[in-house]
Amino acid sequence: MAFRTVRVSQFALRRGFSTAKPAERPACPNFSSGPCTKRPGYDIAALDQSVLGRSHRSKVGKSMLKQVIVDTKRILGIPEDYLVGIVPASDTGAYEMAMWSMLGERPVDMCYWESFGKGWFGDAASHLQLEGVTEISAEYGDLPDFSKTNPDHDICFTWNGTTSGVKLPNADWISDDRTGLTFNDATSAAFAMDIEWNKADVTTYSWQKVLGGEGGHGMLILSPRAVERLESYTPPRPLPKIFRMVKKGKVDRSIFEGSTINTPSMMCVADYADALAWTESIGGLEGVIAKSEANLKVMEDMVDSTPWIHFLANDAATRSNTSVCFKLDGVDGAQVKKMENLLSDEGVAYDINSYKDAPPGLRIWCGATVEASDLEALVPWLKWAYNEVQN
Numbered sequence: 001m002a003f004r005t006v007r008v009s010q011f012a013l014r015r016g017f018s019t020a021k022p023a024e025r026p027a028c029p030n031f032s033s034g035p036c037t038k039r040p041g042y043d044i045a046a047l048d049q050s051v052l053g054r055s056h057r058s059k060v061g062k063s064m065l066k067q068v069i070v071d072t073k074r075i076l077g078i079p080e081d082y083l084v085g086i087v088p089a090s091d092t093g094a095y096e097m098a099m100w101s102m103l104g105e106r107p108v109d110m111c112y113w114e115s116f117g118k119g120w121f122g123d124a125a126s127h128l129q130l131e132g133v134t135e136i137s138a139e140y141g142d143l144p145d146f147s148k149t150n151p152d153h154d155i156c157f158t159w160n161g162t163t164s165g166v167k168l169p170n171a172d173w174i175s176d177d178r179t180g181l182t183f184n185d186a187t188s189a190a191f192a193m194d195i196e197w198n199k200a201d202v203t204t205y206s207w208q209k210v211l212g213g214e215g216g217h218g219m220l221i222l223s224p225r226a227v228e229r230l231e232s233y234t235p236p237r238p239l240p241k242i243f244r245m246v247k248k249g250k251v252d253r254s255i256f257e258g259s260t261i262n263t264p265s266m267m268c269v270a271d272y273a274d275a276l277a278w279t280e281s282i283g284g285l286e287g288v289i290a291k292s293e294a295n296l297k298v299m300e301d302m303v304d305s306t307p308w309i310h311f312l313a314n315d316a317a318t319r320s321n322t323s324v325c326f327k328l329d330g331v332d333g334a335q336v337k338k339m340e341n342l343l344s345d346e347g348v349a350y351d352i353n354s355y356k357d358a359p360p361g362l363r364i365w366c367g368a369t370v371e372a373s374d375l376e377a378l379v380p381w382l383k384w385a386y387n388e389v390q391n
Contacts, residue, residue: 025348031352033363033365085219088218103128106154140166150180184202186205201223203220213272213275214272217268322365325361
């Protein structure tokens with residue numbers, strides 16, 4: 001029996017995992033891909049509470065709403081002639097709002113390589129029942145063939161595949177001379193990746209992703225071309241009140257100046273304002289991108305030194321630096337779930353399971369609110385948990 005124990009230990013060492021519990025634990029074990037962990041040093045007591053219990057249409061309420069729009073636009077480098085607004089129902093609400101209000105004027109190319117993009121395709125084909133829908137897709141781990149897109153069509157896509165860990169390396173495939181609109185779901189890309197705004201006519205994201213804000217609110221960003229579509233095209237379908245952006249043939253600009261369509265949580269708005277202030281304190285957009293990329297480097301070093309774990313993204317240029325997805329050798333879905341439970345029970349990693357529609361594996365958030373030191377402390381625990389489920 002002693003001989004068998006020695007053999008297992010030697011095998012474990014050769015395979016790059018540990019047989020003993022590591023001594024160091026992550027200071028913050030929150031690695032969820034949404035809602036994501038709060039910024040380092042977060043303290044709810046530090047939020048501006050002057051808006052709590054006040055109407056969002058009061059002077060103080062509208063002032064804060066408008067200020068976060070202004071700050072968002074400045075930090076992300078959004079062109080001056082683009083509109084930025086706060087809308088209901090997170091990124092999902094913002095993207096649906098754009099699809100229902102603008103699609104149908106021309107054929108649409110639906111590009112997807114993970115579950116949320118596939119959901120937009122389903123909405124376009126089955127719920128909106130649009131004519132001229134072209135499906136352009138790829139399996140988890142790859143990008144589709146964007147050369148199949150038509151610049152005279154509308155094009156829907158995600159900048160970063162949250163559930164596949166595959167992002168756009170660039171937007172060169174989008175024509176500068178396009179006549180259609182591009183619809184960019186950037187919920188796990190905004191504040192972590194350089195979005196080429198001249199390539200994006202409609203962009204959406206939500207606070208609870210990269211900046212670790214609270215859920216329930218979406219951001220909708222419109223180019224002048226998108227505004228023109230709203231004012232020149234009336235969709236042949238009824239629009240719910242929370243989707244309506246046009247009054248008497250013109251875009252209601254007040255929505256993009258702080259007069260939200262429905263009542264927002266001012267606590268969540270104050271929380272978002274705090275996240276924006278933190279972003280500026282660490283160098284603005286460049287600072288948060290650099291921090292996220294440094295976090296990805298920790299994961300890359302782990303994969304380079306560990307033979308049984310691999311990125312789900314097949315091309316290094318497409319690896320997400322936020323929703324980092326992994327596949328594991330020699331374990332099935334049940335064993336991966338056991339790994340996740342072991343790590344959660346030990347209090348070293350919460351919510352790192354792959355998305356339900358994705359291949360079995362792990363998904364570790366590496367956005368800027370995560371500290372590299374916590375990821376470094378997590379790595380030995382991943383190796384320990386892998387060893388545990390092998391025995």
